[in-house]
Amino acid sequence: MEQLKKEVCVANKSLPSYGLVTFTWGNVSGFDVDSGHVVIKPSGVSYEDLTPEKMVVVNLSGEVVEGELKPSSDTATHVHMYQEFKGVTGIVHTHSPWATAWSQAGRELLPLGTTHADYFYGSVPCTRSLSSEEITADYELNTGRVIVETFRKHAIDELAVPGVLVNGHAPFTWGGSVKDAVKHAVVLEECAKIAFHSFQLNSKLTAVDQTLLDKHYLRKHGKDAYYGQ
Amino acid sequence: MEQLKKEVCVANKSLPSYGLVTFTWGNVSGFDVDSGHVVIKPSGVSYEDLTPEKMVVVNLSGEVVEGELKPSSDTATHVHMYQEFKGVTGIVHTHSPWATAWSQAGRELLPLGTTHADYFYGSVPCTRSLSSEEITADYELNTGRVIVETFRKHAIDELAVPGVLVNGHAPFTWGGSVKDAVKHAVVLEECAKIAFHSFQLNSKLTAVDQTLLDKHYLRKHGKDAYYGQ
Amino acid sequence: MEQLKKEVCVANKSLPSYGLVTFTWGNVSGFDVDSGHVVIKPSGVSYEDLTPEKMVVVNLSGEVVEGELKPSSDTATHVHMYQEFKGVTGIVHTHSPWATAWSQAGRELLPLGTTHADYFYGSVPCTRSLSSEEITADYELNTGRVIVETFRKHAIDELAVPGVLVNGHAPFTWGGSVKDAVKHAVVLEECAKIAFHSFQLNSKLTAVDQTLLDKHYLRKHGKDAYYGQ
Amino acid sequence: MEQLKKEVCVANKSLPSYGLVTFTWGNVSGFDVDSGHVVIKPSGVSYEDLTPEKMVVVNLSGEVVEGELKPSSDTATHVHMYQEFKGVTGIVHTHSPWATAWSQAGRELLPLGTTHADYFYGSVPCTRSLSSEEITADYELNTGRVIVETFRKHAIDELAVPGVLVNGHAPFTWGGSVKDAVKHAVVLEECAKIAFHSFQLNSKLTAVDQTLLDKHYLRKHGKDAYYGQ
Numbered sequence: 027m028e029q030l031k032k033e034v035c036v037a038n039k040s041l042p043s044y045g046l047v048t049f050t051w052g053n054v055s056g057f058d059v060d061s062g063h064v065v066i067k068p069s070g071v072s073y074e075d076l077t078p079e080k081m082v083v084v085n086l087s088g089e090v091v092e093g094e095l096k097p098s099s100d101t102a103t104h105v106h107m108y109q110e111f112k113g114v115t116g117i118v119h120t121h122s123p124w125a126t127a128w129s130q131a132g133r134e135l136l137p138l139g140t141t142h143a144d145y146f147y148g149s150v151p152c153t154r155s156l157s158s159e160e161i162t163a164d165y166e167l168n169t170g171r172v173i174v175e176t177f178r179k180h181a182i183d184e185l186a187v188p189g190v191l192v193n194g195h196a197p198f199t200w201g202g203s204v205k206d207a208v209k210h211a212v213v214l215e216e217c218a219k220i221a222f223h224s225f226q227l228n229s230k231l232t233a234v235d236q237t238l239l240d241k242h243y244l245r246k247h248g249k250d251a252y253y254g255q
Numbered sequence: 256m257e258q259l260k261k262e263v264c265v266a267n268k269s270l271p272s273y274g275l276v277t278f279t280w281g282n283v284s285g286f287d288v289d290s291g292h293v294v295i296k297p298s299g300v301s302y303e304d305l306t307p308e309k310m311v312v313v314n315l316s317g318e319v320v321e322g323e324l325k326p327s328s329d330t331a332t333h334v335h336m337y338q339e340f341k342g343v344t345g346i347v348h349t350h351s352p353w354a355t356a357w358s359q360a361g362r363e364l365l366p367l368g369t370t371h372a373d374y375f376y377g378s379v380p381c382t383r384s385l386s387s388e389e390i391t392a393d394y395e396l397n398t399g400r401v402i403v404e405t406f407r408k409h410a411i412d413e414l415a416v417p418g419v420l421v422n423g424h425a426p427f428t429w430g431g432s433v434k435d436a437v438k439h440a441v442v443l444e445e446c447a448k449i450a451f452h453s454f455q456l457n458s459k460l461t462a463v464d465q466t467l468l469d470k471h472y473l474r475k476h477g478k479d480a481y482y483g484q
Numbered sequence: 485m486e487q488l489k490k491e492v493c494v495a496n497k498s499l500p501s502y503g504l505v506t507f508t509w510g511n512v513s514g515f516d517v518d519s520g521h522v523v524i525k526p527s528g529v530s531y532e533d534l535t536p537e538k539m540v541v542v543n544l545s546g547e548v549v550e551g552e553l554k555p556s557s558d559t560a561t562h563v564h565m566y567q568e569f570k571g572v573t574g575i576v577h578t579h580s581p582w583a584t585a586w587s588q589a590g591r592e593l594l595p596l597g598t599t600h601a602d603y604f605y606g607s608v609p610c611t612r613s614l615s616s617e618e619i620t621a622d623y624e625l626n627t628g629r630v631i632v633e634t635f636r637k638h639a640i641d642e643l644a645v646p647g648v649l650v651n652g653h654a655p656f657t658w659g660g661s662v663k664d665a666v667k668h669a670v671v672l673e674e675c676a677k678i679a680f681h682s683f684q685l686n687s688k689l690t691a692v693d694q695t696l697l698d699k700h701y702l703r704k705h706g707k708d709a710y711y712g713q
Numbered sequence: 714m715e716q717l718k719k720e721v722c723v724a725n726k727s728l729p730s731y732g733l734v735t736f737t738w739g740n741v742s743g744f745d746v747d748s749g750h751v752v753i754k755p756s757g758v759s760y761e762d763l764t765p766e767k768m769v770v771v772n773l774s775g776e777v778v779e780g781e782l783k784p785s786s787d788t789a790t791h792v793h794m795y796q797e798f799k800g801v802t803g804i805v806h807t808h809s810p811w812a813t814a815w816s817q818a819g820r821e822l823l824p825l826g827t828t829h830a831d832y833f834y835g836s837v838p839c840t841r842s843l844s845s846e847e848i849t850a851d852y853e854l855n856t857g858r859v860i861v862e863t864f865r866k867h868a869i870d871e872l873a874v875p876g877v878l879v880n881g882h883a884p885f886t887w888g889g890s891v892k893d894a895v896k897h898a899v900v901l902e903e904c905a906k907i908a909f910h911s912f913q914l915n916s917k918l919t920a921v922d923q924t925l926l927d928k929h930y931l932r933k934h935g936k937d938a939y940y941g942q
Contacts, residue, residue: 048445049438051370070483099474099482121370123445127452130368131460139817140882141738141808158466165470194463195369209736216735216810222452223814223909231818234881237845241852245786253786254757277674278667280599299712328703328711350599352674356681359597360689387695394699423692424598451681506903507896509828528941557932557940579828581903585910588826589918616924623928652921653827680910 106170116207335399345436564628574665793857803894
């Protein structure tokens with residue numbers, strides 16, 4: 027748990043250095059499978075002031091079990107995702123500008139090339155808008171629910187497409203480690219930027235062929251992956 | 256007053272580090288409610304050369320009451336806003352490129368997502384153009400007047416929407432402290448950038464639902480705010 | 485002359501720090517009115533390797549009168565401009581990306597707001613394309629000629645509009661000092677960036693009213709200027 | 714060979730400082746004509762961890778002849794290009810965002826101005842898409858083949874146009890030295906950015922006149938080149 031606090035702290039501090047956040051607009055959490063506890067950033071604290079000791083530990087009911095500060099206001103979203111997305115042990119939420127532009131536009135991010143295919147095995151979906159009722163009560167929990175609903179409804183494998191655009195809001199990414207969740211946040215932002223410009227150059231673009239998607243995703247992630255050492 | 260000079264000096268120096276200004280294209284002022292005096296940047300002095308002693312103090316008639324340098328050429332705009340916008344004690348003017356692009360385009364900045372809703376409780380309005388008469392005589396004062404007119408005419412609460420786009424010119428932001436005024440300048444620039452790209456991706460976008468605007472603005476600013484510590 | 489070499493050297497070195505150049509894509513020169521000599525960057529030498537001693541001095545016939553290196557390949561353009569634009573003592577040429585985008589598009593840069601009006605008293609014009617004959621023989625001299633022609637033909641005062649977009653090429657700026665010429669290069673790039681985005685937001689934009697142009701230009705540059713100390 | 718390893722190592726490390734790569738999204742190789750061996754980046758290793766000793770040496774059959782790490786997954790592409798593009802001794806592959814946007818859009822990069830003409834003597838072509846068969850078997854080799862095919866089919870001189878956009882993927886650049894290959898990667902990215910904006914400003918743009926292309930390319934590269942010292 028102390029190790030996880032350190033990892034989550036380091037990951038939160040990395041967000042501004044990757045250019046993903048302004049002020050305190052983002053939070054990273056990590057999940058400890060054994061205890062069923064989530065380590066998350068405290069709410070509204072600047073990244074430079076973060077220390078492992080300031081991380082907040084909550085259980086899967088969202089109750090604080092350790093730490094003196096209030097957890098991120100988005101905690102209920104993270105907790106719900108850990109409950110539903112088995113195998114995910116790190117989640118990142120930011121308002122990174124390019125991915126947020128797509129979220130606000132309500133458009134999914136099509137896989138237009140190999141940069142996308144190397145990390146996301148298909149479109150990064152955009153959720154439907156929440157209803158007024160969903161916003162008024164349990165907003166953060168309902169944000170988690172609409173994310174999970176989006177993946178279930180379209181039968182998207184959340185481990186193969188580790189990110190989502192929340193309609194009118196901003197992106198969430200995740201992974202099998204805190205570090206991978208951050209990596210996916212960086213990649214999503216870069217892909218959102220490149221795809222924006224590709225669409226301006228050619229408004230009729232569609233997704234790359236499934237074969238190219240397979241090739242690039244699987245050479246990095248499949249059982250016969252041959253990228254890296 | 257010495258404390259306010261320090262704050263205003265620090266705030267002015269922060270503008271280039273936030274990427275909001277080129278050369279001397281921006282100024283910050285602070286208002287001391289007790290004395291009714293305004294502390295403002297001297298005109299045309301580079302940010303690196305600023306010291307608290309170089310700040311200029313003017314009264315609500317715009318007359319210099321302390322300081323050896325000439326105050327910002329935009330002083331009359333600031334002073335008028337302090338007179339009309341009760342509760343405002345910090346004002347920032349910049350030519351930050353994204354907000355200025357919207358000002359030049361004469362378009363209000365709609366709340367397209369939660370990033371905007373976290374700080375601005377509705378559209379950031381764009382003023383009408385000034386008439387030739389308003390430009391020729393008392394230009395800077397009339398800039399302040401058209402800002403106030405914009406808020407009064409559309410019944411916008413200036414404390415809930417702490418920024419404006421001056422048509423053909425550039426943004427002003429403000430707040431209940433000098434620091435908050437600067438924070439709003441940063442947020443306005445970021446929202447202007449993201450909204451620009453959202454509109455390119457989806458030209459038919461409209462404002463987010465009022466419920467979402469309420470939720471995000473009020474979780475940070477309402478009496479039942481629960482964001483932060 | 486030694487003083488001018490230092491100024492020209494410092495100005496050349498400032499181009500990459502202002503983000504105006506990649507590799508060696510830009511050059512600054514200065515004009516010594518008394519001797520009629522021009523101090524200019526040596527061709528193809530990286531900015532970090534520049535020293536005042538490496539600056540090249542040429543006369544108004546373009547002949548090297550001092551220095552061991554070859555002068556910038558654009559020397560004939562600079563020299564012609566000094567001959568024709570009286571009062572100009574500093575010239576900057578870059579391929580700064582936003583101004584170059586407008587040059588390649590063959591579009592003049594309209595004054596869309598006060599940022600532009602503060603430094604350029606009207607549109608920054610774009611030259612016509614050079615003919616094949618003008619390109620084949622005396623290309624660099626003809627570049628200078630088409631710049632001068634553009635200002636004469638449209639009766640633009642080169643001291644009030646200290647910049648030009650050369651069609652299919654890139655910008656030149658100038659001023660009454662080497663430092664001002666560099667300042668105008670920075671401002672032109674910033675205005676080109678902002679105007680690009682304004683036009684995307686509102687494709688029907690036209691120049692701001694002459695009264696606003698007068699007000700902003702003259703409060704900084706007229707005989708009754710009141711901006712600065 | 715030790716010298717070449719150093720050069721290739723330095724060149725790989727320069728990619729992030731030029732802003733061309735995120736994470737490990739790029740690789741540089743160098744070709745030793747005498748031995749017919751290729752020195753290339755190891756796969757998936759971060760740039761900061763690279764040392765000359767970690768570079769991998771492969772022969773023209775793509776077999777590792779020296780080095781303990783696996784070579785870049787794109788090795789077969791590089792090797793094929795060295796076999797076919799005589800005189801090329803350095804190759805760079807990146808996913809630099811602007812050039813990748815054009816690759817994903819499937820559009821060639823027209824020479825819109827002198828910035829482009831200074832380094833690329835005509836359009837930087839975009840390859841056709843690979844067929845499913847070409848992707849499934851020998852993908853990386855087929856990527857090299859489609860690059861060569863593009864140049865042969867359109868009779869483009871690969872030494873005069875040292876770069877290509879691979880459809881749905883990203884750019885490759887090359888040169889007569891490792892350093893020149895990197896330089897062309899930087900220039901291609903810059904030209905892709907500027908051309909993007911030029912086309913937004915004027916969607917009907919076409920290539921600059923052949924005479925201007927000749928003038929700029931040849932004043933830097935022809936036998937009568939007069940740019941530089």
